[in-house]
Amino acid sequence: MGAGVTGTGTAWQLAKLGHSVLLADPSLATPIPDTPADRHLNGSTASLGVLMGHAFRRSSGRAWRLRQRSMALWPAWVEQLNHPESPLALETPLIQLAGSAEEAQRLNQLASARPGSGLQFIDNTRLQKADPAWPQVGHGAMLSERDGRIDPLRLLKALRRGLTEQNIACLATAVVELQRLNSGNRQRRWRIKTTDGTCEDVDRVVICSALGSNELLQNLGHQRPMAPVLGQVLELQLNNPPGQWTAWPAVLSCSGINLIPHGPNRLWIGATLEPGTTADPAAADTMKRLNDLAPTWLEEATLAEQWSGLRARPIERPAPLLEELEPGLLLASGHYRNGVLLTPATAEWVCEQIENAQMS
Known part of the structure; x- marks a missing residue:
């Protein structure tokens, strides 16, 4: 069922x-x-179909084992399901921006502790070369080569x-x-x-x-x-395209918010964590501003589409x-x-x- x-x-x-x-x-x-x-x-x-399995902060327990097993199985699933009438692909990588020096240290330690997992810490010098300019550049980030997303x-x-x-x-x-x-x-x-x-x-x-x-x-x-937790997603039209999207990953995570390029000059941003079943416009606005970390090109974007869905969280x-x-x-x-x-x-x-x- x-x-x-x-x-x-x-x-x-x-x-x-x-x-x-x-x-x-x-x-x-x-x-x-x-x-x-x-x-x-x-x-x-x-x-949004985000797959964050290898960049998970824990290294033991059931949640860790389930993530690791799923990430090991996903390539075979995609290979078996992919068909010209229903094309399917794993989109990689995922980059998680550090919001502070303390978080940067934690991400660096995590990448160092998992050799062979596709994790790599990126210093601020490399981030500053990104096109378009990324939000929250200043403390580095962790690149996860095997994480990313699959279109649901x-x-x-x-x-x-x-x-x-x-x-x-x-x-x-x-x-x-x-x-x-x-x-x-x-x-x-x-x-x-x-x-x-x-x-x-x-x-x-x-x-x-x-x-x-x-x-x-x-x-x-x-x-x-189980309790409902609502998540809002915004699709934005970039009115002042900032560049050629060179070095932009499949998923860029900033302060727990995921940014995903989706078509020419379009960007998905999601998702909120709202208890209950009613969407809060203020929560969507805060997310669009990336908690006041949004670069100028993102602040100038206009809303093209908006939707929400409910997740079931066990109590x-x-x-x-x-x-x-x-x-x-x-x-x-x-x-x-x-x-x-x-x-x-x-x-x-x-x-x-x-x-x-x-x-x-």
């Missing part, structure tokens, strides 16, 4: 292993848009193509209830009920429904609350929620800001749970 990047990618991987898969989500009734501004957005289609809309289009190639059944409606079924088999069976009255009996259920997950779980006696639990709640019921949701990044590792985890259950 759930046809964002995580749910669709997981369905695709399961089918490749030979499983019969049913994917349910109302969004399957409509094509993936060409641009984020084309339609109402869910978390995946509103995302192109990814979803490629995955939709993968669904067809793998003969995955699609149910373009919302699941409103899960029921346990008594079965003589060791594996518990489930019935899913949808808004249009359809009932389907399945062996296992994988919930990838983000904020919609908790309502389904509550009816089964499970509590995994009192670390993101993401990867759990087998009971036999045959898997939760793979609550990825917060890293749904696209962690999709390959999440899909692998789900596949392993189901494969191991079949062998036991």
